[in-house]
Amino acid sequence: MNNDTGDKKLLNKLSAELDRLDAQYDDIPAPSLPAMQQFLAAEAIRRRRQSRRELLLFWLAALFLLSIVLAVLGFAPAVYWVLQAVIPLAALGGLAAVRIRRRLEERDQ
Amino acid sequence: MSEGTLELIRQAQQGDLSALAGLLREHYNFLFKYLIKATMDPSLAEELAQDTVVRAMEKIGSYNGTSAFSSWLITIATRLYIDRKRRWKREADWLRQERGTAAIRWRFESRNMEWSEVLDALSRLPLPQRISVLLKHYYGYSYEEIGSIMEVPPGTVKSRVSAGLQQLRKELKEDE
Numbered sequence: 375m376n377n378d379t380g381d382k383k384l385l386n387k388l389s390a391e392l393d394r395l396d397a398q399y400d401d402i403p404a405p406s407l408p409a410m411q412q413f414l415a416a417e418a419i420r421r422r423r424q425s426r427r428e429l430l431l432f433w434l435a436a437l438f439l440l441s442i443v444l445a446v447l448g449f450a451p452a453v454y455w456v457l458q459a460v461i462p463l464a465a466l467g468g469l470a471a472v473r474i475r476r477r478l479e480e481r482d483q
Numbered sequence: 484m485s486e487g488t489l490e491l492i493r494q495a496q497q498g499d500l501s502a503l504a505g506l507l508r509e510h511y512n513f514l515f516k517y518l519i520k521a522t523m524d525p526s527l528a529e530e531l532a533q534d535t536v537v538r539a540m541e542k543i544g545s546y547n548g549t550s551a552f553s554s555w556l557i558t559i560a561t562r563l564y565i566d567r568k569r570r571w572k573r574e575a576d577w578l579r580q581e582r583g584t585a586a587i588r589w590r591f592e593s594r595n596m597e598w599s600e601v602l603d604a605l606s607r608l609p610l611p612q613r614i615s616v617l618l619k620h621y622y623g624y625s626y627e628e629i630g631s632i633m634e635v636p637p638g639t640v641k642s643r644v645s646a647g648l649q650q651l652r653k654e655l656k657e658d659e
Contacts, residue, residue: 384652384655385620388605391602396516399525410508414500414504415500418540
């Protein structure tokens with residue numbers, strides 16, 4: 375019962391202080407409509423350029439990798455099959471490491 | 484959601500950039516104020532608000548209207564903030580947090596208002612606890628909704644809220 379009253383008091387105080395914090399930023403205006411439109415238009419152009427560049431890079435990298443794979447398959451088939459096994463294993467290991475690191479970070483926090 | 488907002492959403496989803504600009508402008512102050520409270524750092528809040536606007540522009544087609552538009556923006560902003568924090572080194576993160584809180588404290592003091600020990604304690608909570616407490620007890624979201632915003636199970640949210648409140652209680656008692 376006492377704990378409940380304490381919790382309620384704390385939550386009321388927290389809400390009141392957050393309202394006070396909000397009020398500190400009441401006078402900050404939102405960007406004007408033309409400014410927002412300009413920002414979005416510039417961002418749309420930047421994104422289009424970036425995705426074109428990324429697509430080009432993707433095709434270049436894909437062509438490069440494909441030519442290497444075909445060359446290895448033609449000249450050293452054993453190396454090709456070893457790589458086929460090692461690469462997925464390395465990817466899975468990497469994913470597991472990221473997952474473990476995130477869990478540890480969350481536990482730390 | 485008002486009919487006007489729904490209409491703006493429909494137009495924005497059809498590629499109307501000025502409808503999208505109007506929609507985002509309408510929600511900008513709400514988003515910025517949420518980010519101030521979540522980050523306790525005005526300059527970071529501004530950066531994240533801009534990033535959220537850009538991400539919302541990219542994803543507007545996938546907004547399905549099951550939650551309020553403001554909740555959708557909160558989800559995007561929260562995930563961007565969590566992602567960004569993950570990339571920061573711990574020391575830089577601490578320094579940035581200190582600078583952010585100092586900026587807010589300065590704003591209070593420059594208007595001859597007393598700085599709040601509750602806000603100070605809130606700014607020291609770890610990020611997952613601070614956001615969970617804020618969304619639960621200030622914005623009134625359910626544990627399930629917060630779980631979906633932060634991409635964790637509702638049980639985890641519940642324990643973060645409880646740990647956050649316990650920490651706040653402890654710090655405020657120590658200050659008394």
